[in-house]
Amino acid sequence: MRVVARPDALDVLRERGAVYVWPRALRCCKGRQYVLEASLDRPEGEFELVHAADGFRVHTTPGLVQPDELHVELDRRGRVRAYWNGQGWIG
Numbered sequence: 001m002r003v004v005a006r007p008d009a010l011d012v013l014r015e016r017g018a019v020y021v022w023p024r025a026l027r028c029c030k031g032r033q034y035v036l037e038a039s040l041d042r043p044e045g046e047f048e049l050v051h052a053a054d055g056f057r058v059h060t061t062p063g064l065v066q067p068d069e070l071h072v073e074l075d076r077r078g079r080v081r082a083y084w085n086g087q088g089w090i091g
Contacts, residue, residue, distance in 0.1 A: 001051050003058065004086075005072040012074060014055040016040045019072060020047055021082045022061045023090055034090040038072070038082035 005013065013019055020042055023034040042059075050066055051058035058070065071083040084090045 001058070001066045002069045003051060003054070003072060004069050006074075009072050009074050009080070010054070012040070012078075012080065013072065016056070018042075018057040018059060019080055019082070020059045021064075021070070022047075023064065035088060036082045036084055036090060038080045040080050 018040070020039045022037055022043070022045070024037045025032045025034055046062055047059040048062050049057055050060050050064075051070070060066075067084045069085050071086055073081050073083075075081055
């Protein structure tokens with residue numbers, strides 16, 4: 001898995017040391033879609049290490065298939081956001 005992030009997001013990831021990523025189901029007009037949630041603080045639940053390089057680690061829920069690219073960015077409020085292969089949903 002390759003992590004793609006802008007310099008501001010990389011600085012925060014390196015400072016905090018880890019990012020946690022998990023899927024969240026959304027109901028949509030044609031069933032369910034899944035998006036990624038991300039946090040710099042460890043949420044409740046089980047996580048496994050899937051990437052460690054460039055001064056930080058990526059943890060995901062067990063069994064989550066790894067993307068080719070995990071895009072990480074900061075929103076306007078400084079919260080971390082993650083995208084799967086550049087998309088807003090997993091699929």
